[in-house]
Each structure stands twice: as structure tokens, then as C-alpha cells.
Amino acid sequence: xxxxxxxxxxxxxxxxxxxxxxxxxxxxxxxxxxxxxxxxxxxxxxxxxxxxxxxxxxxxxxxxxxxxxxxxxxxxxxxxxxxxxxxxxxxxxxxxxxxxxxxxxxxxxxxxxxxxxxxxxxxxxxxxxxxxxxxxxxxxxxxxxxxxxxxxxxxxxx
Amino acid sequence: xxxxxxxxxxxxxxxxxxxxxxxxxxxxxxxxxxxxxxxxxxxxxxxxxxxxxxxxxxxxxxxxxxxxxxxxxxxxxxxxxxxxxxxxxxxxxxxxxxxxxxxxxxxxxxxxxxxxxxxxxxxxxxxxxxxxxxxxxxxxxxxxxxxxxxxxxxxxxx
DNA sequence: TCATCTGTAACAAGATAGGTTACGTATCTT
DNA sequence: AAGATACGTAACCTATCTTGTTACAGATGA
Numbered sequence: 570x571x572x573x574x575x576x577x578x579x580x581x582x583x584x585x586x587x588x589x590x591x592x593x594x595x596x597x598x599x600x601x602x603x604x605x606x607x608x609x610x611x612x613x614x615x616x617x618x619x620x621x622x623x624x625x626x627x628x629x630x631x632x633x634x635x636x637x638x639x640x641x642x643x644x645x646x647x648x649x650x651x652x653x654x655x656x657x658x659x660x661x662x663x664x665x666x667x668x669x670x671x672x673x674x675x676x677x678x679x680x681x682x683x684x685x686x687x688x689x690x691x692x693x694x695x696x697x698x699x700x701x702x703x704x705x706x707x708x709x710x711x712x713x714x715x716x717x718x719x720x721x722x723x724x725x726x727x
Numbered sequence: 728x729x730x731x732x733x734x735x736x737x738x739x740x741x742x743x744x745x746x747x748x749x750x751x752x753x754x755x756x757x758x759x760x761x762x763x764x765x766x767x768x769x770x771x772x773x774x775x776x777x778x779x780x781x782x783x784x785x786x787x788x789x790x791x792x793x794x795x796x797x798x799x800x801x802x803x804x805x806x807x808x809x810x811x812x813x814x815x816x817x818x819x820x821x822x823x824x825x826x827x828x829x830x831x832x833x834x835x836x837x838x839x840x841x842x843x844x845x846x847x848x849x850x851x852x853x854x855x856x857x858x859x860x861x862x863x864x865x866x867x868x869x870x871x872x873x874x875x876x877x878x879x880x881x882x883x884x885x
Numbered sequence: 886t887c888a889t890c891t892g893t894a895a896c897a898a899g900a901t902a903g904g905t906t907a908c909g910t911a912t913c914t915t
Numbered sequence: 916a917a918g919a920t921a922c923g924t925a926a927c928c929t930a931t932c933t934t935g936t937t938a939c940a941g942a943t944g945a
Contacts, residue, residue, distance in 0.1 A: 571900060572812070573933065574819035580831045581819075588827075594890065602819065605935055610891065626891045627943025643835070653933090654730070657815045657901095661732035661739075661760065669746075672862035673738045677801070680849035684842040691838035704830035729931065731902065752921065763904055768922065770903095785912025786920045811902090815932095 572657075575612050575650045578602050580643065582613070583621070584701045586634050594631040612650060619649040639698035647692055655688060656681055730815075733770050733808045736760050738801065740771070741779070742859045744792050752789040770808060777807040797856035805850055813846060814839055 582598055590597070595606035595613075602609065613632060616622045623635045659681070660674040740756055748755070753764035753771075760767065771790060774780045781793045817839070818832040 571933065572817035573815055574817060575933085576816055577818045577828075577831055577835055580835070581825070581828050584827045584831070596890085601825075606891090607893085607936070608934065610893085611934095614892080624891060625943085626889095626941075628887095628889045629944060630890045630942085632891095643838075654815045657731055657812045658734055659730035659732060660735045667739070667759075668866055669742045669859075669862050670735075670739050672858050672865055673735055673742070676853060676858045676861060677735055677738070680801075680846055680853070683849065684846040687845055688838055688842040691841065695834060695838070700830050700834045701827075703834060704827050707826055707830055729902075733902080754921085764921090765905070765924085766903060768924085772923080782922060783912085784910075784920095784922045786918095787913060788911080788921050790922090 573653050575653065576643070576647055578604075579612060579616060579646050579650060580697055580700060582609075583616075583634065583638060583641070583646075583697050584704065586622075586632065587638050587701065592625075592631045592633045598632065615649040615651055616646065619645065621645065621649060637698070638701055639696050641697045642693055643695050643697070644689060644692035646697070647689075655685055731811050733811065734801070734805055736762075737770060737774060737804050737808060738855055738858060740767075741774075741792065741796060741799070741804075741855050742862065744780075744790065745796050745859065750783075750789040750791045756790065773807040773809055774804065777803065779803065779807060795856070796859055797854050799855045800851055801853050801855070802847060802850035804855070805847075813843055 582601060585598075585601055586593055595609040598609045598613075599606040610624075613622060613624070617624050617632075621634070621636055621641055622632050624630070624632050660670075660677065662670075665671055665674065740759060743756075743759055744751055753767040756767045756771075757764045771780060771782070775782050779792070779794055779799055780790050782788070782790050818828075818835065820828075823829055823832065
């Protein structure tokens with residue numbers, strides 16, 4: 570299985586929604602992400618449940634932001650997509666009876682917990698608006714439209 | 728697939744080899760780990776290549792430690808098993824042309840790199856002997872034999 | 886009524902660690 | 916020399932999880 574890219578994808582989408590779309594259909598978003606509309610609905614369902622976006626059914630419907638980007642942290646989105654596992658490594662069994670194995674897992678678990686705490690702390694203190702600001706700094710003048718067109722073209726060709 | 732448990736398993740084995748066996752066959756080790764002899768050979772091949780263990784073929788052969796446990800760090804073993812991915816999350820594509828996506832991945836990548844650096848630093852400063860010492864502290868007096876018998880029984884029943 | 890959207894179920898694809906079988910080769914014992 | 920014991924490795928299957936895809940039901944607006 571490839572690595573879980575839901576967090577990255579959702580951040581990507583939310584910034585585009587803020588900058589380039591007032592309301593976007595799952596189809597439009599799927600073109601942005603290079604994926605499928607069902608995948609978009611599936612992943613964004615969590616964000617809707619947590620109140621970060623709204624969805625409207627039927628003709629003229631789609632997705633829109635329900636909160637300003639400076640009011641949403643990476644941790645919020647991580648939780649909204651269901652707090653998927655952060656680490657690819659771990660113990661072999663959950664509750665080993667072997668005391669050596671317990672000692673190994675405890676030591677390894679300590680290191681992982683530390684790293685996880687650091688990662689989640691970063692997630693907690695970074696808002697999506699912070700990332701959008703990074704984008705503004707990266708973007709050469711007048712590149713906004715060109716950039717927007719990347720996705721527009723994908724949308725047209727799809 | 729469940730999480731990669733090779734690091735945990737190898738640490739577990741090395742401590743047992745130090746404490747309970749001077750030389751162990753893949754079959755014996757596989758019983759310890761609740762797995763298969765081929766899996767053991769496959770995983771321990773990396774440790775052999777890095778000089779942490781030796782293997783002897785043929786009658787009377789098996790695996791033995793080639794270095795003291797206080798001379799092997801968790802980082803050593805992590806590298807010996809091929810530095811498998813530490814994180815289960817990551818970007819969707821490797822080199823996105825979208826500048827928003829680049830900004831997202833950069834910010835996310837910074838947080839992940841920090842967490843990875845912390846984790847590897849812990850791996851670097853902890854020796855397997857440190858874990859074995861933790862085991863000694865956990866182990867009530869006289870439990871060593873009982874503990875050893877857990878694996879001995881598994882070996883006998885297999 | 887019909888086209889447009891979301892909501893979901895169901896299932897296939899892809900990736901990777903782990904499990905299993907099979908067989909080659911080395912080594913010790915007899 | 917023969918046989919038993921063990922490692923080395925290829926080949927293939929399994930399990931698990933994200934992602935991709937198809938199909939269809941329900942909601943909404945023209």
C-alpha cells in the first residue's frame with residue numbers, strides 16, 4: 570500500500586477552495602487531486618462531519634468552506650480524517666507475554682511516542698492559513714492564474 | 728498489511744541470543760517470534776551482512792552474536808534491516824507542479840523530518856544492552872527460567 | 886421531468902510485510 | 916559415501932490498508 574496521503578490532499582484542497590473556488594463539485598476537486606470523485610466525497614465526509622466544510626446535494630451543489638483557514642489546524646484535519654496511523658513500524662504483537670519482548674516494545678514505544686508527540690504538536694500549531702501564506706511567498710507575481718489553470722486544464726480534459 | 732515489526736523482532740531475538748542461547752537455529756528463533764524459519768533467515772540476513780550476527784550452515788550450524796549488545800544501537804539494526812519507511816503518511820505525489828501542493832508538502836515534510844530526526848536520534852543513543860537492562864529490571868527474581876521456558880515450550884510444541 | 890450532485894455500498898487494484906513450499910548447498914556425523 | 920541438519924533463496928500466496936472504480940439511491944434546481 571502506498572503511504573496515506575489524505576492529510577496532504579485535504580490541505581491542498583482547502584487552500585484551493587479558499588483561493589480559487591467559492592464552491593466546487595467533487596468532480597472538480599477530483600481533477601485537482603488527480604483522483605476520483607468518490608474518493609473526494611469519502612475523504613471530505615470527515616471534514617464535513619467536523620464542520621470544516623459544507624456539502625450541498627443536487628443541482629448547483631458541491632463543497633464549500635465552513636470556516637476560515639486560520640481557524641483550522643493541521644491537527645484538526647488529521648483528526649477529521651480519522652487519525653490514521655502515523656508510523657509504519659511497530660511491535661509484532663499487541664500484548665506479548667515474553668518479558669524481553671515487553672522491554673523491547675516499551676523502549677521502542679517510548680521513542681515512537683516522543684516522535685508522535687512532536688509531530689502532533691507541530692500539527693496543532695500550524696494552521697492551513699500558514700501554509701497558504703507559504704504558498705503566497707513561493708508564488709512569483711502573476712503566477713496565480715497560471716497555477717490556477719493547471720487544475721482548470723485538468724478539469725477540462727477530464 | 729500490519730505495521731512493519733522487523734526492528735522489534737530483531738531486537739527481541741538479539742537479546743534472547745545473548746541471554747539464553749549461544750547458538751540458535753532459524754527454527755528455534757522462528758518459534759520465539761511465532762513465525763517461520765524462512766522469515767527469520769530473510770530478516771537476519773541484513774544483520775549478518777552488517778556483521779552483528781554470524782550464520783553457519785550445515786549440521787550444528789545456526790546463528791550467533793558477532794558483537795556485544797552494548798556495541799549495537801537501535802539505529803544499527805534499523806539500518807541493517809534496510810531502513811524501511813518510518814511514517815505511514817506522506818504526500819500524494821513526489822514532485823507536484825502545483826505550487827499549493829508544494830507548499831503543503833513542504834510544511835508537512837518539515838514536521839515529518841523533525842519527528843524523524845528525533846526518532847533516529849533516540850535510535851542512535853539506545854543500545855540493545857540498554858533494553859536488556861530494562862528487561863533485567865522488569866524481571867522478578869527467578870523468573871528468568873520461567874521466561875526462557877515460554878520459548879522453549881513453543882519450540883517443543885512446534 | 887430531467888440533468889446535476891452528494892452519499893454509499895461493493896468490489897478491484899496496488900503496494901508491502903509476512904507466511905509457506907520447494908529446492909539448492911554446505912557441513913557434521915556415522 | 917550417505918544421511919541428517921541448517922542456511923540461502925526463489926517463487927508464490929496471504930493479509931491489510933489506501934486508493935480507484937462502478938453502480939445506484941436520494942436530493943435539488945431548472
